[in-house]
Amino acid sequence: MVTAACALALGACKDNGLKDRNLPYTEAQHREFRYAAYQAMPDNMPVSLHGQHWLGSSEVMRITPSLLVPVGDNGSGTTLYALKGAKAPYDRIYSSAGGNSWHPLLRIN
Secondary structure, eight states, X not given: OHHHHHHHHHHHOSSSSSTTOSOOHHHHTTOOOSSOOOOOOTTOOOEEETTXXXXXXXXXXXXXXXXXXXXXXOSSSOEEEEETTOOSSOSEEEEEXXXXXXXXXXXXX
């Protein structure tokens, strides 16, 4: 019974890797991803800070700069920030993208 339900569900899936069941290339090329994407940049290397390792995401957040405090740098001179009142180990830290725009760095360990 369970096997039959799984087979039926798999057969109904559009993008499951089986012949004639994948999205056309032109449709898949502009498909949105469900998982966080990391921006490919030469300076987007993992950062060590307060015993944790971080990696920048491609996401941009709007945060008033007065809500952030400096907590360190990424090793190439860019200051990293955390929300005021947050204590190490931080859940998230940020690097400036200019003005009120910030790139979050996500903890990878």
